[in-house]
Amino acid sequence: MRCAYSPRVSEMDGPRRDWEALGEIDPLYAILSAPDAKHGAWDVAAFLATGETDAGRIMAACGSLRLPAGREASLELGCGVGRITRALSPSFRRCVGVDISAAMIQRAREMNADRPNCEWVVNDAPDLAAFDDGEFDLVVSFIVLQHVPDRAVISSYLREMARILAPGGALVVQMPASMPLRQRIQWRRRAYHALRRTGAPERVLYEGLGLDPIRMNWLPRRDVEAAIRLGGADVVDVQDGWLGDGSRVGREQNLTYIATR
Numbered sequence: 001m002r003c004a005y006s007p008r009v010s011e012m013d014g015p016r017r018d019w020e021a022l023g024e025i026d027p028l029y030a031i032l033s034a035p036d037a038k039h040g041a042w043d044v045a046a047f048l049a050t051g052e053t054d055a056g057r058i059m060a061a062c063g064s065l066r067l068p069a070g071r072e073a074s075l076e077l078g079c080g081v082g083r084i085t086r087a088l089s090p091s092f093r094r095c096v097g098v099d100i101s102a103a104m105i106q107r108a109r110e111m112n113a114d115r116p117n118c119e120w121v122v123n124d125a126p127d128l129a130a131f132d133d134g135e136f137d138l139v140v141s142f143i144v145l146q147h148v149p150d151r152a153v154i155s156s157y158l159r160e161m162a163r164i165l166a167p168g169g170a171l172v173v174q175m176p177a178s179m180p181l182r183q184r185i186q187w188r189r190r191a192y193h194a195l196r197r198t199g200a201p202e203r204v205l206y207e208g209l210g211l212d213p214i215r216m217n218w219l220p221r222r223d224v225e226a227a228i229r230l231g232g233a234d235v236v237d238v239q240d241g242w243l244g245d246g247s248r249v250g251r252e253q254n255l256t257y258i259a260t261r
């Protein structure tokens, strides 16, 4: 692994700044927006149990395709506080969680101090240049790419996740393929950013006014598959929703892709 550049907080803007704020104000709800879990109300054990469930689904879906061939290393792009990476840690010798937000990574370090084979990395780049070709047996990303505003950057991450995949490895990535018009309006996000431009503090907008900075995006299936192919891997399975978890399917058409090389 090479070292990633990490800018100071004063240099931050755009999505990194938004995730930094959420990572400080309400990280668990920003990761999983369960009803009644806002403002720090998530029960931590229940929150971590969802990671065990998701990691179990990931390993089962890969296992049914006889993937991955090796168990040396895994990487999660957009790991948040490490909900999924920690749950994968018994299955791999080394588990790397990567996130754009230093606040999320700080929480991940604190919450997963009992997992010595996990590494936590801040990466603000639109690529994964900090990692080598073929370095990871499993690469996963859930509820992340849909929040990346720029489709060219989404495609870059897909390409990069394929590039760092080992031969016989498994890439498992969730991404909405479309979004209903009503959901595209995102008035809470628009109001948040309009008020931020007037100098309103993030905490007031989020806690006081119930606004949210995060964008929802989508990418058609053919574009996801093409980006993965450009990275040198091929999609071998596409499942509806989050690997069969109907409770996580919103109004958008969520797909989970499994690829190998």
Ligand SMILES: C[S@@+](CC[C@H](N)C(=O)[O-])C[C@H]1O[C@@H](n2cnc3c(N)ncnc32)[C@H](O)[C@@H]1O
Pocket (backbone or CB within 6 Å): 015, 019, 030, 031, 032, 077, 078, 079, 080, 081, 082, 083, 084, 098, 099, 100, 101, 104, 123, 141, 142, 143, 144, 147, 148
């Ligand atoms: C909804 S949370 C999901 C966290 C984790 N994947 C999980 O399921 O528990 C989205 C995470 O993606 C991170 N994120 C957003 N854009 C990112 C980017 N461009 N690169 C890396 N992480 C990013 C956010 O900081 C946040 O921690």
